Amino acid sequence: MASKLLDRFRRTLFKEGDLPADGNGDGTDDFPESSELEDDTDYVSAKLGGTLCFEGDAVLDSEDAGEASGPDSDSDFFGESLDNPCSSTDISPTSPTLKGSNMLTRQLQESWRSLRPRCVSEKVIFEVTDASVVQEGSSKYVLYTLHVIHSGTFDKTPAIITRRYTDFERLHGRLRRCYGDGMEGVHFPRKKLRRNFAAETIAKRSRAFEQYLSHLHSLPELRVAPTFLEFFYLGDLRAGQMLLRVGRYQEAVGVLLNALRLQEKLGCQQVLQHLPLQKAHWFFTLASLVSCFQDLERPNEAQEHCDRALQDLAPSPEALKQQPPPPLLVPLLQANVRLSWKISKDKRRWEALLQDIQELGVDLGSQPNLKECLVKENLRDSEGDTKSKSKGEDT
Template sequence: MTENNAGLGMNQDLETLVDDEPDTRLEQGTLSFNESPGVHSQASAYIRSWAKVPRGVMAQDVVTNSNGVDEEVCAYPVLKFEVVSARTVDLENEKKHVAYTVMVRKDGAVQDPHPAVIERRYTDFLELYESLKREFPTLMNNVTFPKKVILGNFAPGVISERSAGFEGLLEHAVREQKLRESSSLTEFLQGREQREARRWMEAQRYDQAVPLLENSFRLLNKIHTDRHPAVMLALCQLVACSHADPTSATPERFADLALHRFEAVSDVDLLQFYVPLLQLCVRLWWTLGRDKRPLEARLNDLKRRGHKVDGCLSLLEAVMTKDNFSS
């Protein structure tokens, strides 16, 4: 599938669009997530709070070469999982527990300015560990996991030991391809946020769903290739929800990125989103005063080649189907 970038009226370097987002770098140890009235779970509240945390300066490891010149350790991006915060959750409808905030970033010559964050409890990590061990016992042979304790769950030493174990588990999982591609890891990384985003979308509260979907897209985009099915689906969900949210300032940027990435996609399951994406962009380009004729020409070409163009689901309807959204 090929498309002329100039014909689509793209006036940006699409390969760097994701890095053009506002800087939301986190300062280690400063996160504080508060519940907001009416949220379906804790996810929307902490994602929004994370986005508002002032940019901090993180320490960067350096080495000194033979000439006495400092050089950054990581010449190429390295995926890092870091537990940056732990808080005690004591709600009426939940057993008291510790919630761990994991920041996921890809650091290289320059630190990742747009980390993703997830918040999980011990039992979530334990479920991931046990699921991977059942499915891939050989690959998980040398992985140790923090044991349950009868007393002292909230002691600083226990929290610190568990945090190190959680980081090790996740870093091991993404190093091994079979573990990285497993449904257990995908569910752990985005299942909770996906389910909440869907509930907000069903309630037509797209403004609440957008930060959850953007965070999921950023997270998956660090772990997988740009055109990996999970990444492309997350991007389509984000485009559809951003377009439906009248307060969103991002639909054009993410729509441009999606069009660019679909140029090299041949996965049949993903092609179901291409026509709805083009049709959404035709409407969006018209409202923005951009030239929509190249997009219309592409739709006509697809129709001539036998693809269904008329009477298709909208992109929002397509990504909201049960098979394309975590249930």
């Protein structure tokens, strides 16, 4: 697989007729990453059955030691870009490889849809589709774009995240603290003193991150770990809340829909009863989409997401008598009644539930509306962090 991708990469860089002749010793010098990438892929894949390791990175350990970098950099040597012309974002040599990989994935998905046995179940694939070098003042890092897709079908709506090395490193540290036994056999790709922005390093790390996330997702305990799930979607939720607060509803819709896709693909719906925090995040996502679509005058989409939230959130009459209604229940019911009336849809079920709540002594007129509930919500993570970040800072 790696050799095919590298061959596609070489043909992208060199037009027909300009490719180095086969057997030419110079070809190995022009593409030093070739043997390293193949060896690294084989080694990582072989380890997926047990210990996950990225020892293929040791190829570069012989590089001269450089000056230590600041704490917010992916590189241990700030001057790396000066002697490495491949580190420029505009001419990043990883892009052709990643585009080729994306094309190959689509072809495989189409083939699977037509040929796979019906008993083959879908699984989640994590694919790095782009990696670009970002310079922010004295800090320099690589930003990786990952697509989260379902295999087994042609996934037309992949969810997308952008993360940097330090984000993966933070995830690894949190998982080790909370799930020490499950993380015992998982090793993380380490930083280097030099060549952090070299094409072969970025390519190997891209593949390493794909393998890392796939391995975590293959472990039953870690697949449903709140820390693992929040790594994907919580940044989008915080960004969506910020956009909702300032009235930028169209932008918020895009961010929140991506967060919803991420939660769906990672199977958050199946673990809501066991993970209260993820349950709160799920309903916050749906309710925020309802609020945004309302303000954008898109009542059909607003009512669709409202109805979806209430199907899981609305308690039975017996449960309603035993405990107070969830915070978002009343504003969602009131919104759904108005939306259903506007689009001529049956609203009697939700009116009856509102009546039941009122008979329990709840003053419906004094309840905050949906948007007021959402902008005041504290979106904390599994470690209690409620610090809100913009999307750019979080990724």
